[in-house]
Amino acid sequence: MSEILHLIEFQMSFLLFIALAGYLAASRINQSAVIGEILVGLLVGPSVLGLITYTDFVSSLAHLGAVFLLFVVGMEFRFEDIAKPRYFLIAAAGVVLPWGMGFGTAALFSFPFGGSMFIATALTATSIAITANVLKEMGRLDTEVARAIIGAAVIDDVLGLLVLAVSNGLVTGSFSLLSAGAIFGKAVLFLVIGAVVGLYGIRPLLRVIDGTAFTRRYPEVTFIFATMIAFLYGMAAELLGLSSIVGAFIAGASLGGMRLRHGKDLHQGAEYLQVIFASVFFVSLGILADVRALQAHVLVFLAVLTLVAFASKLIGSGGMALLTRSTLRDSAIIGFGMSPRGEVAMIVALIGLDSGLIDQQVFVSIILMSLLTTIAAPFLLRRLMSSRPA
């Protein structure tokens, strides 16, 4: 008991120390804090120094961090903006093309059918956490490009998990159009019902709670209520086989921009939670990727996979953005903005590894591809955006 308690304090202070070192590193190379946090995480993790490992505790905190982060991103997002057909087109092209190009690449390297399915599926993922943070840091969350990226990425998350379910079904032989349709239906239903319940049920309810003498006496209850809703939505998303961060995002979008009378400010509170726990999340991404497992002959595959990862999102999502009236530069921003595979591809890789369909080498390759797209995207985004008229 005493040993565990001790460990918690050590891990928390050390993770926050790494995060601060990451901020400093980011400041030195004039990049997003996220890059610094992942790089310093990589340095102190098993890959190089081995000072800290990806424990259950780190994993839990990182998970909380991802939820808080998407809750805040959701709050800063206008709900009606993700319902544009254009985002669906960008998202769909950003799933179909990476899947096809990924499957082709895997086949080229003579991977078996099951493994190729998982490599392809990992390429469809989009991790909006990092791009959203870059956009937030640059004060660009309130632009059409940001809305397109985040809106399409949210849809992408749903589509990507649909592809995962379908791939899983095809590989294990239990695939049917009916079951694929059922999964798709559930996902769409969750988005629609989550939004309707959030905007027309929970938001007015929170307004009522805020006006009571109960909240005047305990101003923190509205914040506890809002945080509970974020996790409740996350849980609902998980139960439906979606990612919990989709739920947290929709919860945030439902409760964004509320000015409360008695209750503590929701956005401010969520931001403080995010500051601490999202830092842990980004550091943990660096810790999670242990590059020592990588053998020389896999490096070629890794290099090709990473290039395909960028090219397929750039041609898919970026190309579709260009076709739907975006400028060339905005299309490139959308393409690169949707390139980070982040923790989503890592979870897909983990499922593949657990089911024995991909081996340790492919697993590390997917992890590193995911990390490289995640690390490179903010560089490219910052370059593209800072050269762009504000």
Next chain:
Amino acid sequence: MSEILHLIEFQMSFLLFIALAGYLAASRINQSAVIGEILVGLLVGPSVLGLITYTDFVSSLAHLGAVFLLFVVGMEFRFEDIAKPRYFLIAAAGVVLPWGMGFGTAALFSFPFGGSMFIATALTATSIAITANVLKEMGRLDTEVARAIIGAAVIDDVLGLLVLAVSNGLVTGSFSLLSAGAIFGKAVLFLVIGAVVGLYGIRPLLRVIDGTAFTRRYPEVTFIFATMIAFLYGMAAELLGLSSIVGAFIAGASLGGMRLRHGKDLHQGAEYLQVIFASVFFVSLGILADVRALQAHVLVFLAVLTLVAFASKLIGSGGMALLTRSTLRDSAIIGFGMSPRGEVAMIVALIGLDSGLIDQQVFVSIILMSLLTTIAAPFLLRRLMSSRPA
């Protein structure tokens, strides 16, 4: 993996739901939110409904909550106030008398020497978390009585852990005056060095960091830094065999009342963290106590133990307060304010159970005594304080 992730969302939303139910219950019976949270925690925990158990995840979050809570309490505390000799006298009397009366009670019930030592040690503990929260809720943190209670309780925590170390040493036969002196010396040194380093090292350093362009660019770094310090102090306390919350308290006291130029507000941020995680902490106390293990014949012992718990702190700490110029009512407030044994006694009981010196029945008795003092104290405190001229 997906199962664990799912569990996190469920547990978080459920714990926050229980916390809200606790707030509502507290509001109904016009008591501190803490009581409501523990009672509803008891109701949904293994004792009654069995809807949630004390998992590692709940334990970790509760632990973070205790650290955040004491960090906030520390911030709202003036450092010089805990250095008064009077608090040492109140704390010492509140350790010696409960220990003696506890040992006598255990001997009366024919417990063996080792078990009696642990029962006596559990009675010396003081959990300031609950009392501090009641004082905070009633806006009384800034009174002499509150300073006496919290100051003495902080000293008590150190003295109590010294008694634990000494008891442990006596029971296992490795006791010597030299080792007892070494433990005592370390504890005093930690308090003094922690305070000096905090006030004259870390506080000015944070002031410097706050003034940099680095903080202007990333206003969250000062808050990350301060939170890191809270856990670093907690870790240092743990490493020295003290409770981490003592460290968090001293860290908070070192950084309290700072107005930052560029950085986010430390006190406000710590309060938001505390709102969510201290709620989990209080709910978890209710979940932790499984009353089903209690057999009928132990109830007499439990009743006597609880009465002795109150009487010994009231006569010890309250009596010493009366001797050192407090009014009768203030002395009663101090006596009852220091009565909650909280998680400190529970940890002592756990160590005794693990070492085989007390059995399951005594373990549950100590847990329940601790809970009863913890639940009853806020009732008594609120009654005493609301009848008192403001």
